[in-house]
Amino acid sequence: MAPEETGLYFTLFNEIGIIGQLSRTLLEARLPEGLLAPHFTVLNHLIRMGDGRTPLDLARAFQVPKTSLTHTLAGLERRGLVALQPNPGDGRSKQVWITAEGRALRDSVIAAMEPAIAAIAPGFPPDRVEAILPALTALRRILDAQRDAPGG
Amino acid sequence: MAPEETGLYFTLFNEIGIIGQLSRTLLEARLPEGLLAPHFTVLNHLIRMGDGRTPLDLARAFQVPKTSLTHTLAGLERRGLVALQPNPGDGRSKQVWITAEGRALRDSVIAAMEPAIAAIAPGFPPDRVEAILPALTALRRILDAQRDAPGG
DNA sequence: TGCATCTGATACGATATCGAACTAAGTAGT
DNA sequence: ACTACTTAGTTCGATATCGTATCAGATGCA
Numbered sequence: 001m002a003p004e005e006t007g008l009y010f011t012l013f014n015e016i017g018i019i020g021q022l023s024r025t026l027l028e029a030r031l032p033e034g035l036l037a038p039h040f041t042v043l044n045h046l047i048r049m050g051d052g053r054t055p056l057d058l059a060r061a062f063q064v065p066k067t068s069l070t071h072t073l074a075g076l077e078r079r080g081l082v083a084l085q086p087n088p089g090d091g092r093s094k095q096v097w098i099t100a101e102g103r104a105l106r107d108s109v110i111a112a113m114e115p116a117i118a119a120i121a122p123g124f125p126p127d128r129v130e131a132i133l134p135a136l137t138a139l140r141r142i143l144d145a146q147r148d149a150p151g152g
Numbered sequence: 153m154a155p156e157e158t159g160l161y162f163t164l165f166n167e168i169g170i171i172g173q174l175s176r177t178l179l180e181a182r183l184p185e186g187l188l189a190p191h192f193t194v195l196n197h198l199i200r201m202g203d204g205r206t207p208l209d210l211a212r213a214f215q216v217p218k219t220s221l222t223h224t225l226a227g228l229e230r231r232g233l234v235a236l237q238p239n240p241g242d243g244r245s246k247q248v249w250i251t252a253e254g255r256a257l258r259d260s261v262i263a264a265m266e267p268a269i270a271a272i273a274p275g276f277p278p279d280r281v282e283a284i285l286p287a288l289t290a291l292r293r294i295l296d297a298q299r300d301a302p303g304g
Numbered sequence: 305t306g307c308a309t310c311t312g313a314t315a316c317g318a319t320a321t322c323g324a325a326c327t328a329a330g331t332a333g334t
Numbered sequence: 335a336c337t338a339c340t341t342a343g344t345t346c347g348a349t350a351t352c353g354t355a356t357c358a359g360a361t362g363c364a
Contacts, residue, residue, distance in 0.1 A: 005269075005273070005278050006262065006265070006266055006269055008278055008281050008282070008285075009269045009272065009273075009278075009281060010196070010262075010265075011285065012281050012284075012285060012288070013171075013172075013175040013179075014193075015285065015288045015289055015292055016168050016171050016172050016175065016288065017172045017175070017176065017189075017193075018214070018215060018292050019165075019168050019172075019288065019291055019292050019295060020165075020168050020169045020171075020172035020173075021172075021214075021215050021216070022215055022292070022295040022296065022298075022299060023165040023168065023169070023295065024169065025215070025299070026295070026298070026299075027165075034319095036319090036320080037169075038320090038321095041166075041169075044162070054342075054343095055342080055343070056341085056342060056343080062170070062173075063170055063173050063174055063177075064173070064321085064322085065321080065322050065323075066322095066342075066343070066344095067321080067322055067323075067324095067343090067344080067345090068320080068321055068322060069343095070343065070344060070345090071319095071320070071321075071322090072320090087342090090329080090330075090341095090342080091328080091329055091330075091342095092327095092328060092329045092330070092341070092342045092343070093329090093341090093342055093343075094342085094343075110158065110162075113158070113162075114158055116298070117157075117158055117161045119298060120161065120291075120294055120295070120298065121157070121161075123290070123294045124287075124290060124291050124294055126157050126160055126161075128287055129160050129161060129164050130160070131287065132164075132284045132287045132288070133160075133163065133164060133167065135276075135280055135283065135284045136164070136167045136168065136171065136284070137167055138275070138276060139171055139272075139276050140167055140170050140171050140174070142272055142275045142276055143171060143174040143175065143178070143272070144174065146174075146178070146268070146271060146272065147174060147177070147178075186349095188349090188350075190350090190351095206312075206313095207312075207313070208311085208312060208313080216351085216352085217351080217352050217353075218312075218313070218314095218352095219313090219314080219315090219351080219352055219353075219354095220350080220351055220352060221313095222313065222314060222315095223349095223350070223351075223352090224350090226314095239312090242311095242312075242359080242360075243312095243358080243359050243360080244311070244312045244313065244357095244358060244359045244360070245311090245312055245313075245359090246312085246313075
């Protein structure tokens with residue numbers, strides 16, 4: 001592979017990394033004291049994908065080590081935003097349920113994000129998002145598959 | 153703004169966040185013991201954009217707090233990969249220079265990344281990178297401008 | 305010049321991240 | 335049923351991140 005091509009992918013990942021950081025900061029500025037992006041990500045996932053899954057399922061979905069999830073879930077549980085229950089199908093495992101408070105918080109954060117997103121939309125309209133989203137999803141899937149491959 | 157549209161941007165940032173995480177993991181697996189993605193990012197930036205800039209310049213370029221940069225630079229200096237010198241133009245400030253060892257390390261890491269990138273290329277070819285890169289750059293610029301705006 | 309203010313960098317402390325080791329429970333092979 | 339292996343989750347320790355406070359040097363203004 002030509003060096004310029006390698007550089008092209010580096011540039012891509014670099015831009016993506018910075019956007020991730022900026023959007024994360026944008027979100028965290030609107031979260032209540034003590035909550036960070038991973039907390040919100042869990043709440044959002046539980047609502048969008050359904051709750052009752054195990055911590056390990058969530059760790060895999062977010063591509064983070066399970067120890068990080070343990071920590072994040074502990075924070076959410078301490079605040080009453082999720083409830084952890086024994087998994088009836090597996091004695092080693094647990095199920096994660098979102099509480100009414102968790103739902104309410106997630107909705108209020110999304111509402112608080114609206115103005116920021118509305119400010120982005122004029123310069124980067126929804127059709128432009130739709131134009132790049134399939135490629136990003138494809139790239140994410142490829143990286144994900146790569147991860148488990150030899151030498152990944 | 154319609155809720156579906158807000159959700160569209162959330163989906164976008166979500167994909168970007170995961171790709172950022174996966175690519176970061178890919179990179180860190182190829183870094184020597186004790187070095188993390190931010191260390192490499194600094195070395196790469198010093199070579200691509202030129203060295204001799206101040207720590208604060210770098211912090212702004214990466215969108216991280218300056219205290220984080222202090223920490224990252226300390227790690228790089230301890231390993232002899234960069235050199236910090238007093239800024240002749242400003243007694244409070246410093247200049248960051250990359251060393252020969254730093255250059256060599258950066259080059260070897262890029263070489264080590266090549267196979268991983270070559271494995272991505274069949275499923276996500278360079279022309280597809282080029283197709284989405286301008287949009288991502290535009291989005292990054294908008295978010296960057298937003299950051300300093302009121303309520304950003 | 306003297307003083308208030310601003311700016312670059314670091315010290316410190318609180319929390320987050322994550323790898324390694326551990327415990328408990330499930331699974332498979334005999 | 336017994337043993338070896340695998341898997342889910344937590345604990346612990348090392349390091350990273352980042353906000354606050356601090357310090358030193360720069361700048362602006364009287």
